[in-house]
Amino acid sequence: AQSVTQPDIHITVSEGASLELRCNYSYGATPYLFWYVQSPGQGLQLLLKYFSGDTLVQGIKGFEAEFKRSQSSFNLRKPSVHWSDAAEYFCAVLTSGGSYIPTFGRGTSLIVHP
Amino acid sequence: GAGVSQSPSNKVTEKGKDVELRCDPISGHTALYWYRQSLGQGLEFLIYFQGNSAPDKSGLPSDRFSAERTGGSVSTLTIQRTQQEDSAVYLCASSPLASGIYGYTFGSGTRLTVV
Numbered sequence: 597a598q599s600v601t602q603p604d605i606h607i608t609v610s611e612g613a614s615l616e617l618r619c620n621y622s623y624g625a626t627p628y629l630f631w632y633v634q635s636p637g638q639g640l641q642l643l644l645k646y647f648s649g650d651t652l653v654q655g656i657k658g659f660e661a662e663f664k665r666s667q668s669s670f671n672l673r674k675p676s677v678h679w680s681d682a683a684e685y686f687c688a689v690l691t692s693g694g695s696y697i698p699t700f701g702r703g704t705s706l707i708v709h710p
Numbered sequence: 711g712a713g714v715s716q717s718p719s720n721k722v723t724e725k726g727k728d729v730e731l732r733c734d735p736i737s738g739h740t741a742l743y744w745y746r747q748s749l750g751q752g753l754e755f756l757i758y759f760q761g762n763s764a765p766d767k768s769g770l771p772s773d774r775f776s777a778e779r780t781g782g783s784v785s786t787l788t789i790q791r792t793q794q795e796d797s798a799v800y801l802c803a804s805s806p807l808a809s810g811i812y813g814y815t816f817g818s819g820t821r822l823t824v825v
Contacts, residue, residue, distance in 0.1 A: 639816030702752040
């Protein structure tokens with residue numbers, strides 16, 4: 597079965613600083629990969645997704661993520677963080693030919709200091 | 711509708727009572743998922759619908775939990791004889807394809823508090 601690890605429970609950055617949130621997965625083949633953001637009291641919003649092809653994918657709100665097969669990672673990045681980016685971020689994995697049930701990581705809480 | 715709608719947004723119930731949580735997915739979306747999110751925890755999968763059928767109920771925590779989907783649209787999650795450990799945010803998501811490969815649209819959730 598696939599699994600997803602987000603090693604950082606909390607990340608604190610200053611506004612304007614760069615950001616990288618880590619995501620590692622365990623699966624024998626290349627999965628479908630997703631990043632979601634959850635603002636307080638809201639559901640999850642899709643930031644970006646990876647299927648195949650170009651390993652650097654662009655998403656909404658200025659986010660990007662890079663798939664690295666050798667490291668089984670799909671880290672989320674943003675060059676300059678805004679205070680409104682403070683939220684919970686979830687990485688998710690969906691396997692091809694599998695059960696159609698995505699597995700979500702435990703989430704990383706992003707705190708932005710002014 | 712434009713998004714996934716869940717009702718009620720908040721529900722406070724007494725221990726032992728039954729509750730029904732409703733999800734209106736995006737029109738035409740084949741797949742529907744229910745997840746549970748407890749305080750400080752990730753998302754716990756409950757059940758998956760493909761059309762009106764539920765090929766995967768493996769996440770339902772006990773036989774007190776049940777769900778149905780009618781007309782390939784609205785879904786209801788029912789919790790019988792609620793317990794305090796059922797307190798959580800219940801999230802519904804839908805996807806246009808059964809496989810979910812294009813991602814999911816989530817509702818804002820129902821916050822359930824059992825007192």
